[in-house]
Amino acid sequence: xxxxxxxxxxxxxxxxxxxxxxxxxxxxxxxxxxxxxxxxxxxxxxxxxxxxxxxxxxxxxxxxxxxxxxxxxxxxxxxxxxxxxxxxxxxxxxxxxxxxxxxxxxxxx
Amino acid sequence: xxxxxxxxxxxxxxxxxxxxxxxxxxxxxxxxxxxxxxxxxxxxxxxxxxxxxxxxxxxxxxxxxxxxxxxxxxxxxxxxxxxxxxxxxxxxxxxxxxxxxxxxxxxxxxxxxxxxxxxxxxxxxxxxxxxxxxxxxxxxxxxxxxxxxxxxxxxxxxxxxxxxxxxxxxxxxxxxxxxxxxxxxxxxxxxxxxxxxxxxxxxxxxxxxxxxxxxxxxxxxxxxxxxxxxxxxxxxxxxxxxxxxxxxxxxxxxxxxxxxxxxxxxxxxxxxxxxxxxxxxxxxxxxxxxxxxxxxxxxxxxxxxxxxxxxxxxxxxxxxxxxxxx
Numbered sequence: 186x187x188x189x190x191x192x193x194x195x196x197x198x199x200x201x202x203x204x205x206x207x208x209x210x211x212x213x214x215x216x217x218x219x220x221x222x223x224x225x226x227x228x229x230x231x232x233x234x235x236x237x238x239x240x241x242x243x244x245x246x247x248x249x250x251x252x253x254x255x256x257x258x259x260x261x262x263x264x265x266x267x268x269x270x271x272x273x274x275x276x277x278x279x280x281x282x283x284x285x286x287x288x289x290x291x292x293x294x
Numbered sequence: 295x296x297x298x299x300x301x302x303x304x305x306x307x308x309x310x311x312x313x314x315x316x317x318x319x320x321x322x323x324x325x326x327x328x329x330x331x332x333x334x335x336x337x338x339x340x341x342x343x344x345x346x347x348x349x350x351x352x353x354x355x356x357x358x359x360x361x362x363x364x365x366x367x368x369x370x371x372x373x374x375x376x377x378x379x380x381x382x383x384x385x386x387x388x389x390x391x392x393x394x395x396x397x398x399x400x401x402x403x404x405x406x407x408x409x410x411x412x413x414x415x416x417x418x419x420x421x422x423x424x425x426x427x428x429x430x431x432x433x434x435x436x437x438x439x440x441x442x443x444x445x446x447x448x449x450x451x452x453x454x455x456x457x458x459x460x461x462x463x464x465x466x467x468x469x470x471x472x473x474x475x476x477x478x479x480x481x482x483x484x485x486x487x488x489x490x491x492x493x494x495x496x497x498x499x500x501x502x503x504x505x506x507x508x509x510x511x512x513x514x515x516x517x518x519x520x521x522x523x524x525x526x527x528x529x530x531x532x533x534x535x536x537x538x539x540x541x542x543x544x545x546x547x548x549x550x551x552x553x554x555x556x557x558x559x560x561x562x563x564x565x566x567x568x569x570x571x572x573x574x575x576x577x578x579x580x581x582x583x584x585x586x587x588x589x590x591x592x593x594x595x596x597x598x599x600x601x602x603x604x605x606x607x608x609x610x611x612x613x614x615x616x617x618x619x620x
Contacts, residue, residue, distance in 0.1 A: 190533050191585055191586045192533055192594065195587060196587050213458065214414060216459060216460035217460065217585065218455070218459060237585050237586060241417035244417065244421045245421055245422050245423065254588070257383050258581070259591065260581060
């Protein structure tokens with residue numbers, strides 16, 4: 186991403202080149218151009234440090250070639266998880282409210 | 295069994311603009327949801343494209359604005375009034391909801407094809423191959439930004455590398471700062487400010503300026519972390535949000551303390567407190583950015599939280615020492 190780099194050497198993304206069939210769906214869903222095509226029509230991890238672990242590639246890989254620990258890179262969510270002894274959670278936080286506390290849906294304008 | 299599909303306007307009214315501003319300031323977000331389901335934009339035919347979005351009011355409004363001039367169907371998923379990116383991360387903007395909402399909306403009675411255009415940032419929740427297996431839908435990932443939809447449609451449903459790359463411009467960052475700032479004065483956090491005002495008054499009530507030092511340093515830290523850090527993000531040194539925040543906070547804290555005519559120890563204390571607060575608030579901005587990884591944020595938190603707490607404690611000690619030195 187132009188002008189923005191986060192910490193290097195931390196992303197948990199792994200690509201199993203043996204399982205890759207070259208469908209390239211990962212190239213179309215990654216918002217940070219982490220993957221690049223290769224000569225043999227498969228893909229490789231070209232920019233690991235640009236990965237924000239959103240999980241879009243793994244979710245859309247029909248062949249299970251991509252693994253990572255997906256999540257939100259949000260300090261508040263991670264602290265919430267630590268305090269409650271759960272996975273990182275942004276409910277009630279900036280990313281909107283949990284369904285249980287939600288108000289009535291308004292009619293569209 | 296064709297049902298009447300509501301028509302949406304591509305024109306935003308002043309009420310829509312007002313609602314968007316309110317949402318930016320965290321006002322009425324619990325009411326920021328629209329009715330999920332199928333909508334008509336323009337005069338769609340059974341062959342027209344079906345675009346998918348979330349039922350957050352701001353998302354819905356900006357999408358329908360950007361669809362002006364197109365004849366398309368808009369399928370709004372129920373994400374509890376949360377935007378596409380966050381809802382996809384939670385899974386509410388997901389494959390299951392996509393298939394269920396299409397069925398509930400009788401989509402197949404209105405269109406003759408099985409193609410659904412899902413925003414690319416919804417790909418963390420929507421799996422194209424699962425949608426094909428479970429619902430026989432062909433999911434095409436469209437551009438990240440709704441304003442690129444007309445060009446995407448004109449190009450025959452093809453995204454360019456630019457449409458697929460997330461951005462974080464000055465304007466985009468600034469638009470996220472109000473909600474960050476409001477978050478620092480909401481609920482129990484307001485007690486911090488009141489506590490610092492009380493502490494400042496107890497330590498030095500010789501003048502209003504000196505008594506308000508701790509509170510002023512805190513406010514400087516909040517503004518440095520919540521406003522300066524996002525605005526100056528690419529230019530503040532390093533890759534770590536806590537370091538960027540600390541630097542902005544130190545500068546703001548020193549400036550505020552000097553402006554209030556603090557003694558040297560007071561300036562040091564104000565600088566330290568503002569640096570610690572800004573470092574924490576700045577690190578929190580990771581949640582609003584589209585490029586920080588959870589592994590990175592966790593690593594940074596483990597290093598930064600103790601340092602931030604230490605800065606606040608040392609600042610307090612310095613103010614107390616200064617009190618006894620007179």
